[in-house]
Amino acid sequence: MVLIPVIGKLVSKRVVLASASPRRQEILTNVGLRFEVVPSWFKETLEKSSFATPYEYAIETAKQKALEVANRMHLKHLRTPDIVIGADTVVTVEKQILEKPVDKQDAYEMLSRLSGKEHSVFTGVAIVHCSSKDDCLETEVTDFYEETKVKFAELSEELLWEYIHSGEPMDKAGGYGIQALGGMLVEYVHGDFLNVVGFPLNHFCKKLAELYYPPPKHTIHHTKNDSIPSVETFENLSDGESDSSDPMHHKNANKLDRSGTPLSGAVQTLVNSCSTETSCMVTVENQSGVMEYSAKFPSKIVELMDGFRASKALFVASKLKVFDLLKDKCILKAVVVADKVEASVHGTERLLDACASLGLLDKTHQGYSNTDLANKYLVSDGEYSLHGYIIHSNDRLWHLFTHLEAAVKEGTMQTHQAFGKETEDLFQRNRASEEISIIGPAVTERDKLLSNTELFFNLGKDSCYHSVEAKQRFMTAMHSIAKLTARDVATAFDLSQFRSACDLGGCTGVLAHELVQNYPNLNITVFDLPEVIANVSCFQPSGKHITPVTFTAGDFFKDNLPEADLYILSLILHHWNDEKIHILLSKISAICKPGSALLVAEMVLDEEKTYPPTAVLQSLSMTEGKQRSGSEYKQLLEKYGFTNVQIKITGNILDAILGFRKTSAH
Numbered sequence: 001m002v003l004i005p006v007i008g009k010l011v012s013k014r015v016v017l018a019s020a021s022p023r024r025q026e027i028l029t030n031v032g033l034r035f036e037v038v039p040s041w042f043k044e045t046l047e048k049s050s051f052a053t054p055y056e057y058a059i060e061t062a063k064q065k066a067l068e069v070a071n072r073m074h075l076k077h078l079r080t081p082d083i084v085i086g087a088d089t090v091v092t093v094e095k096q097i098l099e100k101p102v103d104k105q106d107a108y109e110m111l112s113r114l115s116g117k118e119h120s121v122f123t124g125v126a127i128v129h130c131s132s133k134d135d136c137l138e139t140e141v142t143d144f145y146e147e148t149k150v151k152f153a154e155l156s157e158e159l160l161w162e163y164i165h166s167g168e169p170m171d172k173a174g175g176y177g178i179q180a181l182g183g184m185l186v187e188y189v190h191g192d193f194l195n196v197v198g199f200p201l202n203h204f205c206k207k208l209a210e211l212y213y214p215p216p217k218h219t220i221h222h223t224k225n226d227s228i229p230s231v232e233t234f235e236n237l238s239d240g241e242s243d244s245s246d247p248m249h250h251k252n253a254n255k256l257d258r259s260g261t262p263l264s265g266a267v268q269t270l271v272n273s274c275s276t277e278t279s280c281m282v283t284v285e286n287q288s289g290v291m292e293y294s295a296k297f298p299s300k301i302v303e304l305m306d307g308f309r310a311s312k313a314l315f316v317a318s319k320l321k322v323f324d325l326l327k328d329k330c331i332l333k334a335v336v337v338a339d340k341v342e343a344s345v346h347g348t349e350r351l352l353d354a355c356a357s358l359g360l361l362d363k364t365h366q367g368y369s370n371t372d373l374a375n376k377y378l379v380s381d382g383e384y385s386l387h388g389y390i391i392h393s394n395d396r397l398w399h400l401f402t403h404l405e406a407a408v409k410e411g412t413m414q415t416h417q418a419f420g421k422e423t424e425d426l427f428q429r430n431r432a433s434e435e436i437s438i439i440g441p442a443v444t445e446r447d448k449l450l451s452n453t454e455l456f457f458n459l460g461k462d463s464c465y466h467s468v469e470a471k472q473r474f475m476t477a478m479h480s481i482a483k484l485t486a487r488d489v490a491t492a493f494d495l496s497q498f499r500s501a502c503d504l505g506g507c508t509g510v511l512a513h514e515l516v517q518n519y520p521n522l523n524i525t526v527f528d529l530p531e532v533i534a535n536v537s538c539f540q541p542s543g544k545h546i547t548p549v550t551f552t553a554g555d556f557f558k559d560n561l562p563e564a565d566l567y568i569l570s571l572i573l574h575h576w577n578d579e580k581i582h583i584l585l586s587k588i589s590a591i592c593k594p595g596s597a598l599l600v601a602e603m604v605l606d607e608e609k610t611y612p613p614t615a616v617l618q619s620l621s622m623t624e625g626k627q628r629s630g631s632e633y634k635q636l637l638e639k640y641g642f643t644n645v646q647i648k649i650t651g652n653i654l655d656a657i658l659g660f661r662k663t664s665a666h
């Protein structure tokens with residue numbers, strides 16, 4: 001999750017990879033980076049002896065490769081890229097730098113030197129940010145290197161020559177390709193494997209994170225347990241409109257030009273070298289010095305167009321419990337699955353193939369089986385099962401979203417259109433009672449149930465929630481999301497100073513249990529509506545060492561709140577309009593003693609409000625509430641007397657916000 005925002009930061013920029021290396025193109029394409037390929041003309045002829053270390057040589061070569069491309073593009077076409085990436089990989093053994101062999105004999109000498117020894121592979125990388133001022137190119141270079149140690153087995157003459165005759169060594173530093181036949185020569189690798197292949201992806205992402213996410217302010221904590229540094233999408237609370245995410249402070253990335261001219265052979269070769277059919281762009285110069293652009297199929301758009309098919313395939317497979325049938329390493333043929341799920345063989349086969357193509361099932365000649373992903377998240381009784389939420393998505397959200405066009409035009413939720421006349425009446429009635437409830441009178445029991453728990457799912461209010469079964473289905477959906485997020489929320493901050501906590505609208509108590517696991521001395525109460533509390537027992541964890549959590553029934557808008565040092569609102573605030581939020585936060589603020597705190601768990605938008613997509617897309621449901629950015633949550637909490645507000649972007653679906661009650665009332 002953490003990597004995606006980093007790569008996402010480059011989406012609107014014109015990124016150029018100044019390398020002909022198909023490996024580098026593949027590595028970057030595979031993580032969804034969109035870029036053009038402009039191979040560098042810089043000759044790798046720097047005087048090696050003038051560099052104190054091999055990595056300084058690799059970095060300088062990488063830098064020169066990238067700068068050459070930046071200058072060329074700027075000079076010839078006045079179409080300056082935003083970012084040019086250059087890289088150079090060298091192998092060093094016994095203080096000597098080995099680059100690509102010039103011929104077979106050279107390859108033989110290199111490989112003989114590597115035989116039976118450990119050597120280092122260094123890749124230098126340069127990230128050049130470009131801007132154009134008065135027609136002059138301005139560049140800002142960020143560079144780094146990565147070292148990986150590789151040990152070769154003893155290589156016999158016969159093996160050496162066989163390998164050399166394969167042709168593989170010729171375009172590779174040190175004369176071998178670890179990713180292919182050369183892998184057979186290797187005894188061990190210490191460090192980043194991709195660095196050997198030509199691009200240190202992990203270090204590159206860390207660098208991007210440093211560049212695009214300024215050093216954390218004192219109010220922001222780092223994410224732990226991840227080799228990538230914390231990536232706070234909430235960057236600069238006081239910056240207002242300024243684009244602090246861009247190190248060069250130039251927002252308007254050039255739009256890519258597509259000439260439509262037929263591709264030259266060279267371009268075609270480069271296009272073909274892009275390993276996956278993504279939006280990898282290729283740019284080279286033709287005879288007349290004109291840049292030619294072409295792209296493979298616009299896979300991003302196709303992916304979006306197909307999104308609904310993929311969602312529905314997942315929903316139907318989940319509904320038919322296909323993943324339950326194939327759990328525990330079970331391998332079944334389509335005909336058997338069809339029989340068990342009582343569906344046509346023809347249809348089942350197509351569904352299973354679709355799931356295989358989506359990475360949810362493995363298909364072999366023996367039949368179909370779950371992938372690890374499916375085993376972990378799609379089997380209905382799994383610890384982290386998303387089955388409940390998937391069924392909810394199919395049964396509820398799908399219908400709502402078929403009315404998106406009307407929702408956008410009217411700016412309202414489409415519950416009545418999606419779920420019929422009866423619902424419409426109910427919806428109207430409930431809206432009235434909801435409005436009244438702001439100023440006092442009691443709401444119905446069903447309203448109460450919904451008031452705390454319809455949150456994440458933007459359900460609206462309709463007859464679907466009358467039955468116990470439906471309530472449980474809804475709670476299962478909530479429960480499955482909570483399972484996935486609770487740990488990151490519970491551990492986002494050090495909460496050891498608190499003795500008691502109250503999770504308002506805490507539903508089945510997943511977060512409460514997670515908090516007790518982490519803070520055994522914490523007494524925690526889950527406060528939710530009576531109909532929710534009545535159904536929580538089947539969701540409780542079992543086992544000797546489970547510390548009990550107290551469940552208390554009540555309506556947080558109307559009833560007195562239990563006393564606590566720490567109040568928790570998980571997936572509550574985004575749902576309600578300002579009036580409801582005012583009621584709730586005023587109440588919490590009033591009951592909070594100085595030093596006590598409020599922990600909020602929500603999806604925190606970046607300051608541009610375009611990330612993360614899950615939160616942005618959820619807004620399309622048109623509920624009366626809204627998603628907020630980090631600075632907006634900070635302002636909101638401060639408005640109600642909370643100070644020292646800290647925000648933690650967890651990398652999970654939910655982020656965490658912690659504010660402390662001021663010593664005097666606001």
Ligand SMILES: Cc1cn([C@H]2C[C@H](O)[C@@H](COP(=O)(O)OP(=O)(O)OP(=O)(O)O)O2)c(=O)[nH]c1=O
Pocket residue numbers: 018019020021022023024039040044065087088089090091100121171172173174176177178179182196197198
């Ligand atoms: C050691 C090793 C190198 N290599 C490759 C990575 C690089 O492509 C190449 C090192 O040469 P480089 O000069 O770093 O790169 P390049 O010439 O391929 O491309 P460009 O100059 O345009 O950036 O060796 C492997 O593919 N596998 C390996 O195991």
